[in-house]
Each structure stands twice: as C-alpha cells, then as structure tokens.
Amino acid sequence: MDEKRKFKGPWIQQFAIVVLGITLGVLLFWLLGFVTNDIDSLPKPNRSTVRAKHVNPDLDQTRTSLKQRIVIIRNVIREKQRDQQILKDSTKSLQNTINQLLSLEKQNRPLSPRQQETLEDSQALFLDNQKKYQALSEQIAELTRQQRKLDQELTGVSKQIAEQEIPAGTEYDKLMARHRWKLAALKLAVIIPVFLITAWVFVKKRSGTYWPLAYAAFITAFLRLGLIVHEYFHRKYFKYIALLVIIGIVLRLLVYLLRMIIHPKKASVVKQYQEAYDNNACPVCHKPIRTGPLRYAVLRKRKPVLPAGQGGPAPKQEPYSCPSCGTELYEKCDKCSDIRHSLLPYCEHCGAAKEDWAGQVKFSD
Secondary structure, three states, rough: OOOOOOOOOHHHHHHHHHHHHHHHHHHHHHOOOOOOOOHHOOOHHHHHHHHHHHOOOOOOHHHHHHHHHHHHHHHHHHHHHHHHHHHHHHHHHHHHHHHHHHHHHOOOOOOOOHHHHHHHHHHHHHHHHHHHHHHHHHHHHHHHHHHHHHHHHHHHHHHHHHHHHHHHHHHHHHHHHHHHHHHHHHHHHHHHHHHHHHHHHHHHHHOOOOOOHHHHHHHHHHHHHHHHHHHOOHHHHHHHHHHHHHHHHHHHHHHHHHHHHHHHHHHHHHHHHHHHHHOOOOOOOOEEEOOHHHHEEEEEOOOOOOOOOOOOOOOOOEEEEEOOOOOEEEOOOOOOOOOEOOOOOOOOOOOOOOOHHHHOOOOOO
C-alpha cells in the first residue's frame, strides 16, 4: 500500500489556515455584495413621471392655490383674534375703571372734575372698543365662511386628484414590480453561475489540498444566493424554496454517510480498525480479544485489565480468529513470519504491506 501520507503541519499553521479561510469568505461576501449593490443602483421608475400621465396638472395648481389661500385666511383670522383679545383686555380694564368711579357716585361722594373727565373718556373709549370688537367679530365670521368655502373646494379638488391617482398608482406598482424582477434576474444571472462553479469546486476539492478555498467560496455564494432569494421572492414561495434546499442538503448528507458506511475511505477504515485493536476488541463485532496475554484479562468498566500475580512467561502470540464473527484478527506475516494484525495494512514488526489488504474492503474514491 503506497498511499502518500498528508502532512498537516503544526497547530499554529492549521489555525492560520482556518482564520485566513474565514477572512477570504468574508471578503468574497463583500465582493458579491458590491456587485449586487451596483445592480440596485440601476434607475427605477419615477413616480412623478407616472403620476403626470394620469393627473391633470390644472387640478394640482388649483389645489396648491386653494391651500395657499386657506393658509393666508387662517393667518388673518389668527391676527384678528389676537386684536380681539387685546381689545377685550383693554375693555375689561376700562370697565373696571368705570365701575370704580360709578361706585363713588353711588356713595354720594362727588367726583372731582378730573375724575368726571376720566369717567367720560373711559365710557367713550369703552363704547369705541365695543364697536371695534363687534367689527372684528364680523370680519372673523366672514373670513371663517370664506375658509369653509375654500375647504369644500379643496376637498372636491383633492377627491378628483385621488381618483386620477388610482390608475397612476396601479401603473407605478406594475413598473416597480417589473423593475424588482429585473433586478432579481440580473442578480441571479450573476450569482447562480458563481454558485454552480463554487459548488462544483466544493464537491471536487472539499477534501483536497485547497479545501479552505472551496469551503469559503461555496459558503459565500450560498449565503448570497439565499439573501437574494429571500429579498425578491414572496415569503410564501421562499419558505418552500428554503425547505427544498434544506431537504436536498439533508438528503445529500444522509447519502454521503450511507456511502461512507458501505464504501468507506481507507483512512477511516484504518482508524476504525486501529482503535478497535487498541481497545483489544474485534473491529467487526467488538467482542473482546482473548489471545496471548489478553487470555487472562478481566473486563473492568469495558477495559481489559491483566490480573497481577500471573507467574511464568507470557503466552506466545499465535494466529487468532474472533470466536463470535469468525474474522481473522492475527496472522503470520508473509515477510517476517511473525504474528501481525490481519486487518491493518502494515506489519508492526517488519513494516511490510499486506498485498491483499485493500481488497478486503470496497473503498470510496
């Protein structure tokens, strides 16, 4: 058996390979993200352009004019209401003055000429403020009627615009849906070939020398493909797509594990047989081996232990077959005639390879 042994390198080198592989995956993920972002920058339908095809521009101008007039009227109403409040405060102050002077007359206390003059002026100014307050009230009422009329006109114009915006919105939604499908098609046109190439490389090279490159590229392309499908396909459809992909992955892993059992790799078989021999058990049925010194072994916690005090020389090793399954476990070496492991490829004494060892098991490629 001339199979070349792989040199794995020190642990620091293996760790560096894993870190660089992860870094490569992140960089490739960013690179594919830049490509998809550039595709997203393609011009999309203009809502204003679509709206202008359906909505009468005169109606927009009328609505704008009505809104401006309503704002002006509201400002004027607020100003006149502030003037009314000033007049109200002034009138209240005058009324207090008049009431104080009249209370003096009721007490039979004659008013001085100056107080009499103040009373007459206050009464005249009070009446004048009343007239101004009444005039402002009438103006506010008139402005309110104008505002109500403009509000009704604005409601009518807005209703007409809303009716005309319905087909505009429908057309815009169709254009946006078409644009989204266009972006999805372009992104998939880029990512699917990349995914197929990386998947082929992964299948062929995942256990080879450049396995970090294969894993990084495949995982990156798979994640980007999943993000694109999740973004552009409806959730109702995405769950089926995701479920089918997961089922495919599970089936592939199940088939792979079954093939590993039916047609295992040489390294896996050697490792399995070596561990069984190290545990002093049959590699086929796992029955404890009872040959040579192990003939007197006692099982404790599933491990054979030789009892102390066994005097005399150790029994000589001889060819041995498992009494449970009949598998030959120890045999004479063709080169040195010493006892060797029947299910391992090399003799532990002379290192000679067993010529028919590979034919005992059907290996996978």
